[in-house]
Amino acid sequence: MAVNYGSKRIVVGAHYGLRDWLSQRVTAALMAVFTALLVAQVLLTKGPIGYDRWAGIFAAQWMKVLTFVVIIALLYHVWVGVRDIWMDYIKSVSARLLLQIVSIVWLVGCTGWAIQVLWRL
Amino acid sequence: MTELETSTIAKRPEFRNINAFKDLPGYRLPLAGVVSILHRISGALMFVLLPFIIWMFDASVSSEISYRRFLNVFEQGFGVFPGWMLKLVALALIWAFLHHLIAGLRHLWMDINHAVSKEFGRNSAAVTLGLSVALTLLLGAKLFGAY
Numbered sequence: 243m244a245v246n247y248g249s250k251r252i253v254v255g256a257h258y259g260l261r262d263w264l265s266q267r268v269t270a271a272l273m274a275v276f277t278a279l280l281v282a283q284v285l286l287t288k289g290p291i292g293y294d295r296w297a298g299i300f301a302a303q304w305m306k307v308l309t310f311v312v313i314i315a316l317l318y319h320v321w322v323g324v325r326d327i328w329m330d331y332i333k334s335v336s337a338r339l340l341l342q343i344v345s346i347v348w349l350v351g352c353t354g355w356a357i358q359v360l361w362r363l
Numbered sequence: 364m365t366e367l368e369t370s371t372i373a374k375r376p377e378f379r380n381i382n383a384f385k386d387l388p389g390y391r392l393p394l395a396g397v398v399s400i401l402h403r404i405s406g407a408l409m410f411v412l413l414p415f416i417i418w419m420f421d422a423s424v425s426s427e428i429s430y431r432r433f434l435n436v437f438e439q440g441f442g443v444f445p446g447w448m449l450k451l452v453a454l455a456l457i458w459a460f461l462h463h464l465i466a467g468l469r470h471l472w473m474d475i476n477h478a479v480s481k482e483f484g485r486n487s488a489a490v491t492l493g494l495s496v497a498l499t500l501l502l503g504a505k506l507f508g509a510y
Contacts, residue, residue: 267474270467277464293423293430300424320413323406345410352413359421 254338256325266322269315276312279305301363309360317353321345394488401492402466405459412456419453447507454503462495 246252256262283299284291299305324345332338378386392400409416422433437453440446469487473479478487504510 267471271471274464274468274471293427296430297424320406320410323403324410327403327407348410348413352417355414356417356420359417359425363424 262322269319272315313356395484398488398491405463408459458499465491
């Protein structure tokens, strides 16, 4: 394989090391904990869940902060995963760069929207 | 030694630079491989449908009125999309989330416990597929009003 590190690094490659692999797992664990806490709150609610109960779950300050952290974790987790997909299947550097830019715009836009929804509760 | 190996072990087909149409239909993917590719497909699906997911979050928590609109969309439909079709999309997202979550927990378990035997790979893959499909059916029945 051709040299792809040092000054010959691929511009649309990943970080050559453990960091992304580890951060994808740490963010995954965070989201799993969040899922468990959310499901627990839904299941422990007595009676049918209407708007008040559902919105009430996210209105608590600790849940708001946790949800905020999870949204940021999701952003990074998805970025690593989607970039892996482009790196595996898209060989052309220009096409890959375009898709990576589109992915970042898509993800940052979605993250902003999600935080806006959360923060005006 | 090399001669002995080639004479006693049956020659296996080699797959290099596989062609999606010529090679994939006959390719026997192990169960762990099925979980792996579905992990990627479910992740990509959730990535593409992110705006729909955030819209559901937005509509369901923002106000009483938006909450009713959220419920209404799945009954009356939205634009050209009938309600049942949107429920199917939601169900696809439910499956994608469950599969991605369970397959991810399987990965974490393997990383922490160095559980990399062939048996564990196969058995945990079967559990992942079974559990995610079972939970999807359970929640799908709820979504479509079976109970």
